[in-house]
Amino acid sequence: MKIVATLRRLADRIARTSSLRITLLAILSAMVVGAFIIILSDIDKLKNGDILGAVHTVGSAYWALVVGSFGSLRAISATINSATPLILCGVSVAVAFKAGLFNIGATGQMLAGGMAALWVGFSMDGPVIIQVPLAVLAGAVGGAAYGAIPGVLKARTGAHEVITTIMLNNMAGFLVLWLLKTNMFQRTDRTDPISKLVAAPGRLPRLFGFMDNRPDLVAHAGFIVAILAVIVYWWFLNRSTSGFEFRAFGMNADAAQYAGMHTKRLTVMAMMFAGAFAGLAGAAEVLGTYGYASQNFAGNIGFDAIAIALLGRSTPLGTLLAALLFGALQAGGRQMQVDTDVPIDLIVVLRALIVMFIAAPLLIKSIWRIKVSPTSLGQTFKGWGS
Amino acid sequence: MQLELQGITKRFPGVIANDNVNLTLKTGEVLCLIGENGAGKSTLMNVLYGMYKADEGQIVLDGKPVVFTSPADAIAAGIGMVHQHFMLVPVFTVAENVVLGVEPTGRFGSLDIDKAREMVREVSDRYNLNLDPDAVIEDLPVGVQQRVEIVKVLLRDAKVVVFDEPTAVLTPKEIIEFFEIVKTLIAANRGVVFITHKLKEALNVADRIAVLRRGQVVGEVDPKTATESQIAEMMVGRPVQLIVDKKPHAPGEVVLEVKDLSVVDADGRTMVDSVSFSVRAGEVVGIAGVQGNGQTELVDALTGLRDSTRGNVSLDGVDITSDSPRERHAKGIAHVPEDRQRQGLVGGLSVAENLILTRYHDEEFSHGIVMDWPAAHSVAENLIAEYDIRTPSADIDASTLSGGNQQKVIVARELSRPLRLSIAAQPTRGVDVGSIEYIHSRIIKERDTGTAVLIVSTELDEVMALSDRLLVMYRGKIVADLDPKVSSAMDIGLYMAGSRPASAVN
């Protein structure tokens, strides 16, 4: 009986907020715009008047997207693999949002965490059961430490985290480049900036390792870390005292101060938490996906994470689903590029369009002529000053 | 000129702000629009000023129907408005604010600021308003800012001037000066619409009074014959008690002792200047003063939200000057903040969460790092019942509640525990009459249980009615310590304006 009631409440909620419908329509709208982009950029076919051929490309490209993300165990594994750092960085941005802070610095925190995890990974030679968790933990600590910098700067001087985290991202990139050329990190036989390898037992185990260790099933235990992170995030937000403080502070900093909360400490704490989650993402990439670090192992994940947190409205479940969607697009996009010559960069366009459409429910409403009560994504920006 | 509002109806989601309102305004007279907070006065005037579009009804100007789609249309038709919250850009000068929208220009669209200064001086001199065109708005006291607003309207040659709650921010002396300005306007054959919720002022200045209740005009009265209680009853819809019912107080030992306290703001201005006073158990001490004379900073310093620069604060003889807000809270200090939207509530959190906002860390609600939500819930349900908070459930966002109910949430949270000192700033600002009565009775009840109570309010009537002892603050100093039973409002008003009544010179 309890389950039925819960389900009914859930169904009610979906119907009431209608955010699910908006999300689906936003994805659909983005796909439509994406189709036009594919067709219009197919200039050779268009020049020859082969419009049908161009339209056909859209069909096969989108089909490849689906097959490449969910069509086989290999595809699902690829989706999981792509989603893992996205989930962790998404939570990183989301937790900062909840505390009213805009963490653009997930990239830098991910780099810091990844390097810390890597160092533990290749320099330790202990029992796997201790070493791997320790390396993952080092990732969280490294990320938290790097995340603490903008937190402390904001709390002490009021420097806006949007600016400081952008600067710290750039600095982290150069720091990593320099580290990768030092004796401590550089692979002995190499002259280019690439790190030593983490020995196989020190890496995160393959998720589908039990299936004859098929090399094409790339998903690793980082995904479990990511799922755990989402659960921790949910628990923290809704059940812990500090989570309550985060939410109050994020929605109304003046009231939080009035209520006796230590707002400066909350600022630092929020950025450290954000950094820790992003650091875990770095650890997952280095210890799971690559087994080493190259100059740009964080890629664009930190920025994608912003879109993910926005899309998921910074809720734990929403962030997880958005990250899975983005991961699926990523995995499918690779397949699409191979199968149809449509460049994977289309995925970035689709992601941008999805965020835009979701952010503007009124627009979706007028395009699709539906009646919904628009739920706003809320305001992320609270002015430059403080 | 004659302006008619015919059958104006304006709906917002869930409420009818104006319901078939008919009104006529003529030049050369003062029409007073009186009603409670939320009765629909401001909405009606915003419809007239082209800021809102009415759902039904029309505006008729000298017999011809007109449609105002923006303030520009209303201005062109000769309607001017002085808003309750001044529409002045704080970082601009007086001249820049006044000419905004009708800028005198030179070559290439350049701004002719000399001409602008000249224009301000001309109007200011003609109506004796005494303004410096180069003063920056944020440096000016509110009374002067209001005169800037008036110049803005006069410069655009308004025939009808609407004043929305113009006296709320003024000292009694400034109010008298304001009424002089109104008379000058009438003498210049302009019409004045005067929106207020203060009965005395309406009777004082109006030629006609229209009473608004729940969006409807419930009647027009003649100020020459009407009485205060008659109008109050029309406003509220039931007989209203205009005085606070309280027994004589029995002050006990000194609870709060403030000695030589000074506070400096971020720009280096001294906002509280060597203030000393004390509050005893079972006593209500009121602090009167025009907004911006250091009351906010004083309360912040007493509650630990702002560091004091000098002096000390003690509670029951123990120095608490360097205690954090939380430590003070734990020692039994309650704080009802002056701005409930900004400080008192988190609109996005539920009513239940707001009811424990200052107490969530207590043993009762949190065990270590884990919140005990069921406990919080049952306390919230009890408070909702006890304080008669009208809400569909404890789980809905606090922002959806009415102003009065939001204030009750704060009062419930702050007063529902054993206290030594209760500090309430503007406890009834923007609250309906029913809630005002209730909140006042709670405050007196708190006093009667032996709590020391400090009330800060810019509503002189409110502090006079509640206080057993009345302090007046002016420019960061306490300039008077009076017995409200024997002091006149006029005398207190003089202290608020920084002067000294003749009776006090001894």
Add this chain to the structure above:
Amino acid sequence: MSTIDPVILPLISAEQRKQARSVGLTFVVLGIVAAFVLGNRPGDAGFKLVDSYIFVIPAQPFARILALVLIALGAAQLLKGFGKWTNVVLSISAATFVISFLAWAASGGSFSFTGMLQDTVTRSVPIILGAIAGILCERSGIINIAIEGQLLGSAFAGAVAGSLLGPWIGIVAAMAMGVGLSSILAVFSIRYRVDQVIVGFAINFFALGLTSFLAARVLTDHPDYNILSPLRPIALPLLSNIPVIGVVLFTQTLFVYFAYLAVAVATWSLYHTKWGLRTRAIGEYPKAAGTLGVDVIKLRYRNVLLAGAVAGVGGAWWPIGMVGRFDQNITNGRGFIALAAVIFGRWNPVGALSAALVFGLAEAIQLKMSNLDTGIPSEFLLMAPYLVTLVVVAGFVGRSRGPKAAGQPYDAQ
């Protein structure tokens, strides 16, 4: 009539005291760096000003004297403070420090100082124009995080249109692209009242994705769509004959002259015209302007679109003013640097210009440094401008307030 003046006493707030202290500490830190790092390399450094004249600075004594002066200044600041002269003293010290740094790096050799300054001006162009675009938006109350996307999108449009139809059409196309991307920002944030930061970010992704997509799908197969000869520098008559300054400021491409013009016009217009008064009003308190009959919505649209056009010229600088082609993500974060310059320069065009020149200088130094053997890893030099921004934003700009209404959707009702 009585007026109440705020009472001003010689007490200062904790905030001001902290600020003064951080300025003082900055002097001391710079002084220590000068003493121990810059003072450790003997030898003379040649600053080549013109072909026939090399200005020689003995690196070590220069650094040591500078160190003493800086520490003295720091002590003076900590004890007493320079009041309103603080920023002037700080700027001169910073400039001297940079020269000492260059002398340290070039000790025992020589380099073209004039050429470096010329590079500085050239490379600050997209940052200046991006910052002006940011200022135009933010002064009107719209946060523009999308400068990066606007620069990138218009660089692409400029490259393709420039290759096919010539550089002038290229610039026009770039402006059109800037306006197009700006119109997304405008419509979403003004009409649909979407959070401006979200739209801004989405535009950045959109521009990055679309240009990368088109570069991969179209430009790789059609190299003729992506090759053009960039504009040549034009030596302005007379002005370019002034020694050093003539080369640095007046032997530049049209982009640089456009940037000068943009800063001058933006400054004058913002503070001395009807348009500027209204623009600043709608950025600070739009309702005040709205109730006086100013059409806030229309003015916001106009200014955001204008900003797009300015950013468009900034984007066109890459293909048409500099490299002659488009590459994936060619702007590489310059739009975010421009955003930092907006804040750094306190929403003032001249301030943003100064900030942009600092970033341009950092880029120019990097270019030169690769030729000089300094012994410190190049990564740290590359990091320097970001570190400087971090320190400046944290230490000196701190809680500076931007236009108050920035980020708030305007409701005409």
